[in-house]
Amino acid sequence: MRRLRAEQFGLKREVEYGTPQQNETVRQIVEAVRTEGDDALLRYTEQLDRTKLDAASLRVTEAEIQAAYAKVDDTFLTAIREAAVNIRVFHEKQLRQSWVDVQPDGTMLGQLLRPLRRVGVYVPGGKAAYPSSVLMNVIPAQVAGVPEIVMVTPPSTGGKEGIDPFILVAAAEAGVKEMYRVGGAQAVAALAYGTATIPPVDKICGPGNIYVALAKRAVFGAVDIDSIAGPSEIVVLADDTANPAYVAADLLSQAEHDEMSSAILVTTSVTLADAVSAEVERQLSLLPREEIARKSIERNGAVLMAETLDEALAVINRMAPEHLEIMTDEPMSLLGRIENAGAIFVGPYSSEPVGDYWAGPNHILPTNGTARFSSPVNVDDFVKKSSLIYYSKDALLASGDKIMTLARHEGLEAHARAIEIRLEQERG
Amino acid sequence: MRRLRAEQFGLKREVEYGTPQQNETVRQIVEAVRTEGDDALLRYTEQLDRTKLDAASLRVTEAEIQAAYAKVDDTFLTAIREAAVNIRVFHEKQLRQSWVDVQPDGTMLGQLLRPLRRVGVYVPGGKAAYPSSVLMNVIPAQVAGVPEIVMVTPPSTGGKEGIDPFILVAAAEAGVKEMYRVGGAQAVAALAYGTATIPPVDKICGPGNIYVALAKRAVFGAVDIDSIAGPSEIVVLADDTANPAYVAADLLSQAEHDEMSSAILVTTSVTLADAVSAEVERQLSLLPREEIARKSIERNGAVLMAETLDEALAVINRMAPEHLEIMTDEPMSLLGRIENAGAIFVGPYSSEPVGDYWAGPNHILPTNGTARFSSPVNVDDFVKKSSLIYYSKDALLASGDKIMTLARHEGLEAHARAIEIRLEQERG
Structure with missing residues (x-):
C-alpha cells in the first residue's frame, strides 16, 4: 500500500x-x-x-x-x-x-x-x-x-x-x-x-x-x-498492539465493494504499517473479488504515518470517515476525541461487518466527508416535529407590548395589530 | 375573500x-x-x-x-x-x-x-x-x-x-x-x-x-x-366561538409579508366566514402595507367551507401549513388530529406574532407543504450522531457464523473473512 x-x-x-x-x-x-x-x-x-x-x-x-x-x-x-x-x-x-x-x-x-x-x-x-x-x-x-x-x-x-x-x-x-x-x-x-x-x-x-x-x-x-451515497470508506486507526491480520482483513472488506471504495490505515507505528501492508498483499491474493479489491487499494488505499496520536486524530477528523475502526492500546479513551465519523468500531473484535450485518446500528452512513454534518440513517429521519404554542390571556397581556415593539421595528404593522386588537379588547 | x-x-x-x-x-x-x-x-x-x-x-x-x-x-x-x-x-x-x-x-x-x-x-x-x-x-x-x-x-x-x-x-x-x-x-x-x-x-x-x-x-x-424557504403561509381553523376580528388580524399579519404569502380560513361556519371577510376588508384599509396585503389576499387568500370538522382537518393535513391557528370551542382536543403543520397556535390568545417574535419556538418553519416531512429549525439541525459499536470476543464468537452467512449471501467474501480470521484465531 x-x-x-x-x-x-x-x-x-x-x-x-x-x-x-x-x-x-x-x-x-x-x-x-x-x-x-x-x-x-x-x-x-x-x-x-x-x-x-x-x-x-x-x-x-x-x-x-x-x-x-x-x-x-x-x-x-x-x-x-x-x-x-x-x-x-x-x-x-x-x-x-x-x-x-x-x-x-x-x-x-x-x-x-x-x-x-x-x-x-x-x-x-x-x-x-x-x-x-x-x-x-x-x-x-x-x-x-x-x-x-x-x-x-x-x-x-x-x-x-x-x-x-x-x-x-x-x-x-x-x-x-x-x-x-x-x-x-x-x-x-x-x-x-x-x-x-x-x-x-x-x-x-x-x-x-x-x-x-x-x-x-x-x-x-x-x-x-435521504442523502445521496458516495463510495464506501473505511479508516483504521491502529498502533503496535493491533493484530495486522485483522487490520488487513477489515481494510479489504471495504476494498472489495468497488474500485471507488477507499481503505486507509492511520498509524504511528512503522512496524504495524509494514505488517499490515504485507498482510493486505497476502490476503488479497486469496480473495474471489481480488481484481476489484486490488484496484481499490491501489487507487484509494493508503497508509498514513502520523508522528503522534494527536496528528492521527487530526487527519481522521479532517477525513470524517464513513467507518472508523480503533485498534489501539486503550481504544475507548479516544472516543471523546473523534469528532467526525459515521460509525466507530472499537477494539479488535468490532470488525466492520459486525456493523454491516448484525449489531443493530444502521449501515447506511454518511460518506464523502459528510459525517462532519450528517448522521447514520436513524429513527429521527422518519419523524417530523410540530411546534405547539399556547398562550393564555394573562401571558399575552404581560408580553404584548414587547411583541409589538419587535414587530413594528421590522415594519410589520399588521403583526403588531394582531396583538394590539387583543390587548385593546381584553384589557377592556 | x-x-x-x-x-x-x-x-x-x-x-x-x-x-x-x-x-x-x-x-x-x-x-x-x-x-x-x-x-x-x-x-x-x-x-x-x-x-x-x-x-x-x-x-x-x-x-x-x-x-x-x-x-x-x-x-x-x-x-x-x-x-x-x-x-x-x-x-x-x-x-x-x-x-x-x-x-x-x-x-x-x-x-x-x-x-x-x-x-x-x-x-x-x-x-x-x-x-x-x-x-x-x-x-x-x-x-x-x-x-x-x-x-x-x-x-x-x-x-x-x-x-x-x-x-x-x-x-x-x-x-x-x-x-x-x-x-x-x-x-x-x-x-x-x-x-x-x-x-x-x-x-x-x-x-x-x-x-x-x-x-x-x-x-x-x-x-x-438548511431548507430553501418558500412563501409564508397561515391557515386558521375556526368555528362560531372565534372572534372574527382576531381571525382577520392574524390572516392579515401573514398577508402583509409579500404578495406570494397565503392566508386561509378553514371553517364550518357561514356566520364566521361572513364576519371574517368583512373584518379583513375593514382592517385591510387601515394597514400601511395595504397594497401588498390586498394582493396577497386576492391572489392566495381564501375561505374554505367544510361540511364537518373531519373535512376541515383533512384539507389542513393535505395543505400541511407552515402556521396553523386553532380558534375553536375545544382547540386542544384537535391537536391529536393535526398530522402536518410547522407550528400550531392554540386558542384565541396565541396569535401568530407571539411565535414569530416571542414565545421561544422557532419561527423558521417548513413552507410549501414540506411540514409533511420536515420540521421547524431546531437543535437537532446542528447536532450529528456517530454510531458506537463495541463487540467483545465472546459476543463475536457467538454471532460470527451468522454474520458470515449474511455476508456470503451478498457475495462479499472479504467481509466474511474479516470475521472468519478472528474466529479461527480466537477459538484457538
Whole structure:
C-alpha cells in the first residue's frame, strides 16, 4: 500500500451531479410520469427494464412473496431474522416523545413528534441488491411508526427472471406490505407524484444508480429524500498492539465493494504499517473479488504515518470517515476525541461487518466527508416535529407590548395589530 | 375573500429552481470563489454590492459592533434580550444526550451526539433583514454547542450606508463573535469552500434571494444547508366561538409579508366566514402595507367551507401549513388530529406574532407543504450522531457464523473473512 505522511494527505471530495444529458433524460422521465402517471411508468418499464407490464401487474402479490420464502434457505432466514431483531432493538432505543413545558401563567410550549405518513424505499436491481440494506432502510421507518412503507425494485434483479426472492423475503421480514416491480427514475417519479396505481409518498430512501440519484435530486422538495451515497470508506486507526491480520482483513472488506471504495490505515507505528501492508498483499491474493479489491487499494488505499496520536486524530477528523475502526492500546479513551465519523468500531473484535450485518446500528452512513454534518440513517429521519404554542390571556397581556415593539421595528404593522386588537379588547 | 368548498381546494406547490441563466451566473460565482478565494470574493462584492473592500476590511470590527449598540434604543434592546432568553430556554429543552446500551456479554452500542464545529448564518441585506430571524438561526446552533458561529451579510442593508445596526446587535446578543460584510452567492461560496480570510463551515443557514438560494443548492454536499424557504403561509381553523376580528388580524399579519404569502380560513361556519371577510376588508384599509396585503389576499387568500370538522382537518393535513391557528370551542382536543403543520397556535390568545417574535419556538418553519416531512429549525439541525459499536470476543464468537452467512449471501467474501480470521484465531 502506498504510504504517505498524514499531514500531506489530500482529500478529494467530488459531488456527483451527472452529465447534462443524464439530467435531461431524468427530467423527461420524471415529467412524463408526473403528468401521464401509470402510462408513462409502464412505457419506461418496457423501454428501460425490457419488461411489459400492465397496471394490475405492477404490485407484487402475496403469492409471489410466499413463493420467495420457498426459495430461501433456513440458515439465511434464521440469520436475517436475528439481524432484524438486533436492528429493531437498537432503533427502538432512539424513539423520542412529544413534550410540553407548562408554565404557571398558563403558557404551554412544546414539540409534537409524529411519524411521516408514507415512505418509499428504493431497492436497486443490480449487483447491489442487498437484503441487509432493505432491513436498514425499512426498520428505522417502521420503528418511527410510519404506517405505510412501500418498496419499489426493478422487475428483474441482476439480469435474472423476476425479483430476487431474498429481497422479497427481507422486505417481508422487515414488515413491508406493499411492493411494486418498478425501478429507475420512473419509479422515483411515481413515488414522488403518485400514479393511479402507486399513491405518492412523503419521503424516498435507498440507493440506486446515477439515474435514480438524479431523479431523487429532481423530486426533492415535492418529497423528502435521504442523502445521496458516495463510495464506501473505511479508516483504521491502529498502533503496535493491533493484530495486522485483522487490520488487513477489515481494510479489504471495504476494498472489495468497488474500485471507488477507499481503505486507509492511520498509524504511528512503522512496524504495524509494514505488517499490515504485507498482510493486505497476502490476503488479497486469496480473495474471489481480488481484481476489484486490488484496484481499490491501489487507487484509494493508503497508509498514513502520523508522528503522534494527536496528528492521527487530526487527519481522521479532517477525513470524517464513513467507518472508523480503533485498534489501539486503550481504544475507548479516544472516543471523546473523534469528532467526525459515521460509525466507530472499537477494539479488535468490532470488525466492520459486525456493523454491516448484525449489531443493530444502521449501515447506511454518511460518506464523502459528510459525517462532519450528517448522521447514520436513524429513527429521527422518519419523524417530523410540530411546534405547539399556547398562550393564555394573562401571558399575552404581560408580553404584548414587547411583541409589538419587535414587530413594528421590522415594519410589520399588521403583526403588531394582531396583538394590539387583543390587548385593546381584553384589557377592556 | 374568495370562498371555496374545502374539498375543491387545489394545492399549487412549485419548487423554485431558478432560470438557466441564474443557475449559470451562480455556478460561475461559486467556481470563482472556490478557486480564487478572497480575490473573487472582493471582486464580486465590488461588482454586485458596489462596495470596494480589501481582505482586511471584510470582518466587522468590535468597534463597529459597539457603535451599533449606541444606535439602538433601549426599548428594542430590552425586548430583543427577553425574546432571546425565551428562544434559548425553549431550545435548551430540546438538547439530547449521547447514549449507550451495555449488555452482559460486553456488547456496547450507542449514539454519540456532537455539535457541528462551524456554522455560517446568512442574513440578507434587503427589506427582509430581520433581527428576529438572526436570533432564530443563531440560538439553536449555539444551544447545540456549535463552537464557531459566523454571520455573513451584505456590506450595506436596504440601500443604506453600512450594515443595519439592529442586525449587528441581534447577532451580538445571540452570541455571534465573527461577522463578515459579504453577501450573495459569493458569500455562500466563501462559507462552503473557505478563503484565506473566511474559514469554511460545515453548514449554511438563513434566507436570501434567488441567487443565495441557488448557491446554497450548488454547494450542498460540500456542506450541509438548511431548507430553501418558500412563501409564508397561515391557515386558521375556526368555528362560531372565534372572534372574527382576531381571525382577520392574524390572516392579515401573514398577508402583509409579500404578495406570494397565503392566508386561509378553514371553517364550518357561514356566520364566521361572513364576519371574517368583512373584518379583513375593514382592517385591510387601515394597514400601511395595504397594497401588498390586498394582493396577497386576492391572489392566495381564501375561505374554505367544510361540511364537518373531519373535512376541515383533512384539507389542513393535505395543505400541511407552515402556521396553523386553532380558534375553536375545544382547540386542544384537535391537536391529536393535526398530522402536518410547522407550528400550531392554540386558542384565541396565541396569535401568530407571539411565535414569530416571542414565545421561544422557532419561527423558521417548513413552507410549501414540506411540514409533511420536515420540521421547524431546531437543535437537532446542528447536532450529528456517530454510531458506537463495541463487540467483545465472546459476543463475536457467538454471532460470527451468522454474520458470515449474511455476508456470503451478498457475495462479499472479504467481509466474511474479516470475521472468519478472528474466529479461527480466537477459538484457538
